[in-house]
Amino acid sequence: MGEEVSRKEDRRFITGRGNYVDDVKKPGMLHCELVRSPHAHARIEEIDGSRAMALDGVVAVLTADDLLEYDLATMPTLMDDTQDVLVNDKVKFQSQEVAAVIAEDRYAAKDGAEKVDVSYDVLEPVVDAETALEDDAPLIRDDIEGKEDNHCFDWETGDEEATDEAFENAAVTVEEEMFYQRLHPAPIETCGAVGDYDPGKDKLTVHMTSQAPHIHRTLFAQVSGIPEHKIRIVSPDVGGGFGNKVPIYPGYVVAAAASYVLERPVKWIEERSENIQSTGFARDYDMNGEIAATEDGEIRAIRVDVLANHGAYNAAAQPSKFPAGFFNIFTGSYDVETAYGSLSAAYTNTAPGGIAYRCSFRVTEAVYLVERMVKVLADELGMDPADVRRRNFIQPDQFPYESPTGWNYDSGDYETALDEALEMADYEAYRDEQQRRIDEDADKLLGIGISSFTEVVGAGPGKSCDIAGVEMFDSADIRVHPTGKATLRVGVQTQGQGHETTFAQIVAEELGIDVDDVVVEHGDTDTDPYGLGTYGSRSTPVAGAATAIAARKIRDKAKSIAANELEAAEEDVEWDRESGEFHVAGAPERSVTVTEIAAGAYMNHPGGEEPGLEAVNYYDPPEMTYPFGSYVVIVEVDRETGEVEFEKFVAVDDCGNRINPMIIEGQIHGGLAQGIGTAMMEQITFDDNGNVTGGDFMNYLLPTAMEIPEFETGHTVTPSPHHPIGAKGVGESPTVGSPPAIVNAVVDAMAHAGVSHVEMPMTPDVVWKHLEEAGLER
Ligand code: MCN
Ligand code: CUM
Structure with a gap:
């Protein structure tokens, strides 16, 4: 702890040996390109893939009709909305996914995508939230039964009455309107996936750019009907996430579905403009702020009102009980008696999102x-x-x-x-x-x-924070091998934050072993403990805590082995954090390290104890x-x-x-x-x-x-x-x-x-x- 240990992961990154999704190559692998709508709002009249199919190398052209057969035409968003995987009836934003071309190589797929003929009945679009909420605005979500306007949701927090009263009685009030513009997280690596269905094992493996592989597996299981233990999500090296890789995107589903149908691996990799135009955006909050204060600058109350643009679907990536994310922390660092916030959100003909971009769920706007x-x-x-x-x-x-x-x-x-x-x-x-x-x-x-x-970072606790119903805890699984080297597996997923180094430091500190003797693994649902992933700066607060606690469990077990080896009573054995050793109380020269104990745990363990030296912790943070x-x-x-x-x-x-x-x-x-x-x-x-x-x-x-x-x-x-x-x-x-x-x-x-x-x-x-x-x- 506290040491400037060089990043272990940089050896492979600096020497060009990183392994990103686009580096994954499988025998017989096909390539997928998506056909995207040039219009922001349009009804699809016809899709004709025959010119594309006639091209050399094109294997399939998929549309919503094909996916309907497998019940995969739509997918749930993280906020319980339903988004088209491939547009079924009506395009709702520019660059929305309309069809997919699967081909022997990427060039053929790209050529094929250009030859898919789609006829559109173009409708009037509405891109800003204010216009979208006007009475005569074109209706975007006619797929939602009974929907008559573009209103997405309302939300409020705090005490309106007390706040209004504070404003009425205030000596000074100020007000300002400010727009937090629409941003894009813009990770250098765009999104992508390799779907790889193995009919022999009846198992679907998906390599994908994911900040949250475990929850993505659960959602894949729910959407596809494939049992969860027959799905493996691997998130290899991730070239920046910044919140962009928390949601599920149609391209992931198409790559996986195409592989399932064609029984060959299928790779889909986004281009830059596809990433910016169609994946989760951030912010787009039109905010009005007011402060009531005394003449000498004591803040008595804060009042805010927000108009939020959520795009074509409510696809925000945040705990489901917080429709405005953690925006309600808008009183900030100040001791304010009373506050009130209200927000209206609108659907518009723009890409869906409202994801957190390097912020804990809208705290940035607050x-x-x-x-x-x-x-x-x-x-x-x-x-x-x-x-x-x-x-x-x-x-x-x-x-x-x-x-x-x-x-x-x-x-x-x-x-x-x-x-x-x-x-x-x-x-x-x-x-x-x-x-x-x-x-x-x-x-x-x-x-x-x-x-x-x-x-405010480190979501859970599980009782108040969940994604798609799964509570936000996190996990660590530590194994100390017979030679005293350790493997730590965590449920979070680094995208450049250096977990392979800092999480090893936590284990090293708690067990007194060398940081180079700890390897950190993550991003593979077949081997890692279930966790909710890396976003909202939650890795250290949650998985870091799980790691420390799992290490302490190992230390507890090691203590009884230490007593055995030191021929002392367990209550006389103490852990010395400074030297990273157990020693006998009052006789520091009689000491033993965890590395030395590890051998004992496997080869000379005391009677009555289970052999081995490993521990798991699932940590639900109290706050x-x-x-x-x-x-x-x-x-x-x-x-x-x-x-x-x-x-x-x-x-x-x-x-x-x-x-x-x-x-x-x-x-x-x-x-x-x-x-x-x-x-x-x-x-x-x-x-x-x-x-x-x-x-x-x-x-x-x-x-x-x-x-x-x-x-x-x-x-x-x-x-x-x-x-x-x-x-x-x-x-x-x-x-x-x-x-x-x-x-x-x-x-x-x-x-x-x-x-x-x-x-x-x-x-x-x-x-x-x-x-x-x-x-x-x-
Ligand atoms: N750390 C530490 N001591 C602390 C707190 C943190 O040494 N007291 C270390 C951690 O152990 C970790 C790093 O700092 O190696 C960041 O830790 P933490 O604050 O827990 O955040 P996460 O690891 O959960 O990272 C998520 C956060 C988010 S949500 C975004 S968005 C973002 C960010 O990290 N995306 C990034 N930083 C990024 N950095 C890179 N290179 N790439 C991204 O995509
Ligand atoms: Cu807030 S973006 Mo980060 O949570 O992955």
């Missing part, structure tokens, strides 16, 4: 809202935003803290993190510099933005963990061009006890880069015909090394009181915490001229318009 609103309040009151935060922080002695919308925060020390970040950023000096530039009418304005966010941090961003805004440059970027994170500081820092750097992409350049947009206008990397801008500044990272350590090793998750904190800090900085540069909000992405033209409106342009 953090953005509250951290922006605190800045709006500070500007209204003419106060320093750091002071407004200090005034309202939940104090360390208030933990465990119950928020007005029902969250149980485990631990926190927000002011210490903020102070550390302000000091690292040289805050006061920059405030002076900011004023100097205003006074001197300088060409470049300076803006300072702060965000003091609280994250989530609440990592937090303070980010300070200093930007220069060019008054002539509207360009924003980062002058300083400070991130202080607290994820409790730290397993591997180097891996944490890597997570922070990656997440901050994604936060910068969010704030500055990324957005999926649609034109009036429902065409995706940000559907490839020419039009969906990702930040590169060119746009990313040097980060200065710091940390504080506030352990989680309920986690076996005191750790909280960290993987998503930087993406959750940084966008509001960046927007606050850009707003701050223009606040003296009355600018209160700038919409993301803050491209130069957007910023320049604000400069012009405020009379600041050059």
Whole structure:
């Protein structure tokens, strides 16, 4: 624990020996290409595959009719909606899957897909949530019986009456509308699968890009009717997930179904534009925030109202009891008496989603809202935003803290993190510099933005969090072999987070064995214990806890063997964490290691004990963990061009006890880069015909090394009181915490001229318009 152990997995990644789904090659393997709709809303009149079938190498053209025979034409989404695998009647978003061409190689499949003739009766599309909810909007979901409008669901939280009253009696109120634009997780590896049905064993193996292989197997079993033990999901190396690989996509089902029907392996790999245009998007929340406060900046109440665009199906990837994800944590790091939130969601002719993109189920939107609103309040009151935060922080002695919308925060020390970040950023000096530039009418304005966010990660507990009915626990299975080397298998699935290293560190710490003597396996449902997968930064909080507990079970058993070998009574044998050995109380020279005991467990075990040295733990967390941090961003805004440059970027994170500081820092750097992409350049947009206008990397801008500044990272350590090793998750904190800090900085540069909000992405033209409106342009 706490050591910067080099990433074990990097040997294979750096030497080009990673094994991704597209690296899987099977004898006799066929290839699948999907035919996708060019229209966003259209009824299918006819599909004619004859020209495709006439091509060399094309083996089959599949449509919904073919899948209907096997009862596979539709599939459930993770939020209990029903989505077409291949469009049965009506296309509901551009690039929706209409037909599949299976061929001997990828080129033939691609050529075939171009020769499938589909005639469409084009209907009027509706792409934005507000229009979709108007009375005369075209009905999208006529497949749902009795449905007469595009309303998806309503949701509310908190105490409306008490909140309204607080607003009526407040000395100061502020309000701001802000749009969290539609984003795409954009992992470098797109989605894909190799379906491989073996008629001899009557077993279906699916290699797929999955962040959650076990739950995907359960869903495959439910959809296909193939018994669960006859399905094996293998998620090999995953080239980035970021939430994009939590849902089930039609392509997975088609590859598996085609293999079942044709009795040959079938590979399906998405192209970039298919990934961006059809797989789970994130955000698309139109939010209205309000704060009621006293004149000296004490927040009395927070009220929010959201209009959410859920696309053509409700296919959000989140615990089923939370239709708005964890958005209801919108009171953030602040001790607020009362709060109320309401949300309406709409169906639109856009790709389905509402998945968490590097955030714990919509906490990103919540953090953005509250951290922006605190800045709006500070500007209204003419106060320093750091002071407004200090005034309202939940104090360390208030933990465990119950928020007005029902969250149980485990631990926190927000002011210490903020102070550390302000000091690292040289805050006061920059405030002076900011004023100097205003006074001197300088060409470049300076803006300072702060965000003091609280994250909520590590879902379950199972009683409140489930996916498709399966409770959110996680698991670890440790075997210590006779020579003292160990294998750990976990139910979570790394996508680049370094689990093969950090989880080995947990075992090494608990058992006193060398980190190189522990191998970590995951991503194979035939061999790994059932778990709910990696998202919502839950791996360390849940599977990390399971790993520590399983290791401690092994230690308990090892203790009795140690007593045998040391010829001492078991109660006289102690575990020394420092040296990683058992020794006899009062006689530290009489000691034995777990490695030495391992041999005994198999070859010389004490009478009455079972031989072997292994343990399993399924861990249902009592609560989530609440990592937090303070980010300070200093930007220069060019008054002539509207360009924003980062002058300083400070991130202080607290994820409790730290397993591997180097891996944490890597997570922070990656997440901050994604936060910068969010704030500055990324957005999926649609034109009036429902065409995706940000559907490839020419039009969906990702930040590169060119746009990313040097980060200065710091940390504080506030352990989680309920986690076996005191750790909280960290993987998503930087993406959750940084966008509001960046927007606050850009707003701050223009606040003296009355600018209160700038919409993301803050491209130069957007910023320049604000400069012009405020009379600041050059
Ligand atoms: N860690 C640690 N000490 C802590 C907390 C975490 O050393 N106190 C380590 C962990 O052991 C793990 C890493 O940091 O190796 C991230 O851990 P954790 O916060 O538990 O998050 P997960 O492992 O569950 O990762 C999920 C998170 C999510 S949900 C997204 S989205 C995201 C992210 O991780 N996707 C990623 N980071 C990513 N990084 C890469 N490279 N690729 C992705 O797809
Ligand atoms: Cu929130 S995206 Mo991650 O949960 O896989």
